[in-house]
Amino acid sequence: MLSFDTTDAEYLDELAGYVAIPSVSRDATGETMLAAAGWLAAQLSFAGGRVVPTTGHPVVRADWLQAPGAPTVLVYGHYDVQPTGDLAEWRTPPFELTVDGDVIRGRGVTDDKGPVFIVLKVAQAFLEQEGALPLNIKFLFEGEEEIGSPHLPEYLREHAEELAADLVISADGAMWRPTEPSLSIASKGLLTMTIEVTGANGDLHSGRFGGTVANPVHALSEILASLHSADGRVAADGFYDGIPALSSERRAEIAAVPFDEDTYRAGLGLDQVFGEAGYSTLERLWERPTLEINGITAGGKYTVIPHVATGHVSCRLVPGQRPERVLEAITEHVLAQKLTGVRIAVHPDEGAVPAYTIPAGHPAIRAAAAALEEVYPDQDVLLAVIAGTLPATALFEEVLGAKTLFFSFSTADENLHAPNEFMRIPRLREGMRAWEQLWRLLADGPHRLAP
Amino acid sequence: MLSFDTTDAEYLDELAGYVAIPSVSRDATGETMLAAAGWLAAQLSFAGGRVVPTTGHPVVRADWLQAPGAPTVLVYGHYDVQPTGDLAEWRTPPFELTVDGDVIRGRGVTDDKGPVFIVLKVAQAFLEQEGALPLNIKFLFEGEEEIGSPHLPEYLREHAEELAADLVISADGAMWRPTEPSLSIASKGLLTMTIEVTGANGDLHSGRFGGTVANPVHALSEILASLHSADGRVAADGFYDGIPALSSERRAEIAAVPFDEDTYRAGLGLDQVFGEAGYSTLERLWERPTLEINGITAGGKYTVIPHVATGHVSCRLVPGQRPERVLEAITEHVLAQKLTGVRIAVHPDEGAVPAYTIPAGHPAIRAAAAALEEVYPDQDVLLAVIAGTLPATALFEEVLGAKTLFFSFSTADENLHAPNEFMRIPRLREGMRAWEQLWRLLADGPHRLAP
Numbered sequence: 001m002l003s004f005d006t007t008d009a010e011y012l013d014e015l016a017g018y019v020a021i022p023s024v025s026r027d028a029t030g031e032t033m034l035a036a037a038g039w040l041a042a043q044l045s046f047a048g049g050r051v052v053p054t055t056g057h058p059v060v061r062a063d064w065l066q067a068p069g070a071p072t073v074l075v076y077g078h079y080d081v082q083p084t085g086d087l088a089e090w091r092t093p094p095f096e097l098t099v100d101g102d103v104i105r106g107r108g109v110t111d112d113k114g115p116v117f118i119v120l121k122v123a124q125a126f127l128e129q130e131g132a133l134p135l136n137i138k139f140l141f142e143g144e145e146e147i148g149s150p151h152l153p154e155y156l157r158e159h160a161e162e163l164a165a166d167l168v169i170s171a172d173g174a175m176w177r178p179t180e181p182s183l184s185i186a187s188k189g190l191l192t193m194t195i196e197v198t199g200a201n202g203d204l205h206s207g208r209f210g211g212t213v214a215n216p217v218h219a220l221s222e223i224l225a226s227l228h229s230a231d232g233r234v235a236a237d238g239f240y241d242g243i244p245a246l247s248s249e250r251r252a253e254i255a256a257v258p259f260d261e262d263t264y265r266a267g268l269g270l271d272q273v274f275g276e277a278g279y280s281t282l283e284r285l286w287e288r289p290t291l292e293i294n295g296i297t298a299g300g301k302y303t304v305i306p307h308v309a310t311g312h313v314s315c316r317l318v319p320g321q322r323p324e325r326v327l328e329a330i331t332e333h334v335l336a337q338k339l340t341g342v343r344i345a346v347h348p349d350e351g352a353v354p355a356y357t358i359p360a361g362h363p364a365i366r367a368a369a370a371a372l373e374e375v376y377p378d379q380d381v382l383l384a385v386i387a388g389t390l391p392a393t394a395l396f397e398e399v400l401g402a403k404t405l406f407f408s409f410s411t412a413d414e415n416l417h418a419p420n421e422f423m424r425i426p427r428l429r430e431g432m433r434a435w436e437q438l439w440r441l442l443a444d445g446p447h448r449l450a451p
Numbered sequence: 452m453l454s455f456d457t458t459d460a461e462y463l464d465e466l467a468g469y470v471a472i473p474s475v476s477r478d479a480t481g482e483t484m485l486a487a488a489g490w491l492a493a494q495l496s497f498a499g500g501r502v503v504p505t506t507g508h509p510v511v512r513a514d515w516l517q518a519p520g521a522p523t524v525l526v527y528g529h530y531d532v533q534p535t536g537d538l539a540e541w542r543t544p545p546f547e548l549t550v551d552g553d554v555i556r557g558r559g560v561t562d563d564k565g566p567v568f569i570v571l572k573v574a575q576a577f578l579e580q581e582g583a584l585p586l587n588i589k590f591l592f593e594g595e596e597e598i599g600s601p602h603l604p605e606y607l608r609e610h611a612e613e614l615a616a617d618l619v620i621s622a623d624g625a626m627w628r629p630t631e632p633s634l635s636i637a638s639k640g641l642l643t644m645t646i647e648v649t650g651a652n653g654d655l656h657s658g659r660f661g662g663t664v665a666n667p668v669h670a671l672s673e674i675l676a677s678l679h680s681a682d683g684r685v686a687a688d689g690f691y692d693g694i695p696a697l698s699s700e701r702r703a704e705i706a707a708v709p710f711d712e713d714t715y716r717a718g719l720g721l722d723q724v725f726g727e728a729g730y731s732t733l734e735r736l737w738e739r740p741t742l743e744i745n746g747i748t749a750g751g752k753y754t755v756i757p758h759v760a761t762g763h764v765s766c767r768l769v770p771g772q773r774p775e776r777v778l779e780a781i782t783e784h785v786l787a788q789k790l791t792g793v794r795i796a797v798h799p800d801e802g803a804v805p806a807y808t809i810p811a812g813h814p815a816i817r818a819a820a821a822a823l824e825e826v827y828p829d830q831d832v833l834l835a836v837i838a839g840t841l842p843a844t845a846l847f848e849e850v851l852g853a854k855t856l857f858f859s860f861s862t863a864d865e866n867l868h869a870p871n872e873f874m875r876i877p878r879l880r881e882g883m884r885a886w887e888q889l890w891r892l893l894a895d896g897p898h899r900l901a902p
Contacts, residue, residue: 188658190658190754192754199721200719200720200721201719201720204719205839206741206743206745206765206767207639207641207767207837207838207839207840208736208838208839208863209719209736209838210736210741210743210765210767210838211726211727211735211736211739211740211741211743211767212715212724212725212726212732212735212736213719213721213724213725213726214721214723214725215743215744217675217744217745217746217747217762218675218676218678218679218744220672220747221671221672221673221674221675221676221744221747222672222676223672224668224669224672224676225669225672225673225675225676227669228669264663268651268652268655268660268664269651269652270650270651270664270665270792271792272665272791272792273663273664273792274663274664274665274791274792275662275663275664276662281663284662284663285659285660285661285662285663288662289662290657290661290662292657292661292662292666292754292756293666293668293669293672293749293750294657294668294750294751294753294754294755294756294757295668295749295750295751295753295755295757296668296671296672296747296748296749296750296760297747297748298744298746298747299744299745299746299747299763300745300746300763302745302746303641303643303743303745303765304745304746305743305745306745306746309747311668311672312750312751314657314661314754316657316658316661316662340723340725341721341722341723341724341725386658387658387659387660387661388656388658388659389658412659
């Protein structure tokens with residue numbers, strides 16, 4: 001076992017220097033982004049850490065490949081952070097790492113600077129204490145995750161050979177809840193589109209023309225209302241195509257997860273939950289695809305008949321669904337609505353992402369579960385689903401042919417993307433211990449990764 | 452007959468000075484508004500024209516009451532104008548009166564500076580050529596019509612006795628079309644409200660919560676879609692209460708109005724017209740109440756479940772409908788929708804206005820029709836309806852007990868409120884001749900107004 005005998009204060013001091021760099025990928029200067037990348041590269045000097053210029057913000061790369069015959073893993077994370085939003089909502093300055101009881105606060109502290117810091121410290125400890133890592137490790141940290149990784153596909157495709165690995169381990173992602181360790185065995189896909197209804201050649205005075213022409217907002221309302229039936233199912237024929245029936249085993253597994261619906265409901269300020277008939281809230285969240293209207297726009301408060309009305313729709317997909325088939329089903333459903341005097345169009349956004357899944361029996365999941373059990377000996381490891389979408393997973397699978405294991409010590413309730421982002425301090429040491437175990441288990445023993 | 456032998460160029464020169472004052476009530480300085488009011492007061496010096504400070508922009512008042520035993524009319528109009536909107540859309544500078552063929556262009560030229568100019572010239576000609584007006588005339592011009600006359604009710608109530616008249620004649624309003632003279636025998640009422648649907652205590656991530664809670668945008672869409680039945684009728688029970696059946700006489704009158712539906716439709720860029728089943732387009736426009744959604748707002752393009760969705764609704768009312776009953780009918784209908792997991796509220800705006808009507812047989816309509824027939828000897832005078840809402844009419848009836856005759860020589864197609872507002876030059880002289888006749892006819896003869 002490695003010894004992590006640096007004090008908390010020393011760790012936090014070092015992490016504070018990283019958090020202090022305001023690497024907001026949406027609007028920081030190139031200089032600022034380079035400073036964050038440079039900080040990371042310096043931490044990776046044991047493996048030739050370097051900043052690699054690419055289209056967009058640079059990536060940080062490093063390789064330690066001195067374990068011949070051992071498996072190779074690619075560790076992924078990001079050094080960019082979300083914008084702060086309204087500074088008035090922050091209790092402490094966002095780029096000043098602040099200790100508050102047993103949490104640390106600051107923009108990026110849990111997404112993804114703290115979780116990446118864990119990996120750095122583990123690798124450094126191996127080198128210092130044992131002179132080697134237990135397996136071959138390639139490091140790839142990008143600077144554009146928070147803006148949708150627009151240049152990652154290009155970079156991966158151009159460096160597929162150099163990045164080849166038996167497994168990707170992501171230091172990004174988050175555990176589901178703070179109350180127990182969990183691993184994600186799937187993440188949902190994403191398909192988004194805009195439904196546009198057009199009427200006359202301009203906005204019309206609602207007095208001078210009212211009642212004589214179709215109102216595009218009425219029509220859009222009809223269309224949006226038609227997308228679900230009263231029992232909460234998506235009404236577009238074909239939407240659910242390809243999804244295997246939920247097995248009774250998985251139902252039992254989910255039913256066994258401690259989950260208090262009243263707490264969930266009350267936390268959202270709601271009187272009732274609502275969703276697809278025949279499924280529990282957790283089943284809806286983890287196992288079923290969804291269709292949500294994210295926004296609607298038309299006219300304003302003035303007395304016009306707007307000539308354009310738009311609705312933005314997103315679908316979260318589950319394994320078995322093909323994005324192009326879902327788009328087709330929705331488009332057909334929308335265009336089949338009988339509406340007089342308006343033109344209807346469905347404009348899909350680019351970059352649809354299928355759902356991602358890694359089998360519960362995959363060596364990486366087994367090794368990760370075993371590692372977590374060592375760190376949290378009294379707790380069951382929960383197999384959860386990320387109901388959000390992580391486009392990199394599908395990309396790694398497509399380009400590198402490798403599955404991705406999410407192994408983050410961030411928790412989903414830590415105000416990721418919101419003001420007052422925080423991370424639980426004990427997670428840092430728990431994470432170090434767990435990454436150490438994970439690497440050892442993947443290198444050797446019953447969960448050894450096939451190279 | 453008066454002689455209007457001033458040249459067009461001289462008239463337009465004078466009007467240009469008035470149009471040059473950018474009296475945009477929404478954002479002009481007090482000084483600018485005062486300059487426009489002062490210009491008007493000076494033109495009314497023959498009747499003691501004066502600027503009267505009031506809450507908000509001042510009113511302009513004048514009285515010529517030297518016709519004992521003759522009826523008294525109150526002439527109404529306004530000196531404020533709409534904002535210009537985007538200057539790039541104007542072909543000529545908005546506050547420079549420009550002659551272009553047989554039209555003059557400029558902000559306010561037809562709403563309401565040109566039509567008011569006509570009245571001034573007629574009154575001045577009477578005084579110069581005959582030494583007297585044919586009846587007692589009070590003048591009231593406000594400076595806040597384009598922002599909803601917020602202080603007119605207060606002013607009228609406080610000066611009801613001073614303003615008492617047998618008839619109000621409005622120099623504001625517009626003829627329906629340029630192709631024939633028309634008089635308005637009704638204007639529609641207006642009731643507006645916001646429908647608000649609320650869900651959770653904040654916007655939710657559509658992945659992390661999608662499919663487990665009701666989406667307020669879905670609910671709003673259901674509500675808005677439910678407001679009409681498929682045949683275009685308003686579905687709220689009680690909406691049509693109190694409206695007399697459309698008489699076969701009125702139907703025949705409307706059917707006789709030359710109106711080419713294809714031209715109307717094509718002008719709006721539409722393939723089809725649409726409206727309440729059982730009525731023609733003109734019947735829908737003039738005789739039937741309408742309910743239109745003017746705007747919807749929720750979320751945006753991001754993948755959230757918005758926690759609030761709002762729709763703004765306006766109803767144009769016809770005689771017989773009570774605004775409070777209509778509001779009640781819509782509110783009951785909205786709240787009766789069966790929607791789980793959301794809160795629904797209807798927020799009416801202040802200032803609902805009932806429909807206004809003046810009988811076709813009213814002496815003012817008869818006199819006005821006769822005046823128009825003298826000016827347009829070969830054309831029938833059309834009795835039309837203003838499908839828009841003119842709140843002042845209801846106010847004059849309530850406070851002064853007087854009906855309002857709209858006698859404007861503006862036409863509804865002259866880009867009122869839009870860029871490149873214009874007025875047809877011949878309407879100026881036609882208007883002068885018609886106002887002269889109108890005043891003479893109201894003072895004496897078969898259409899004399901009962902004082």
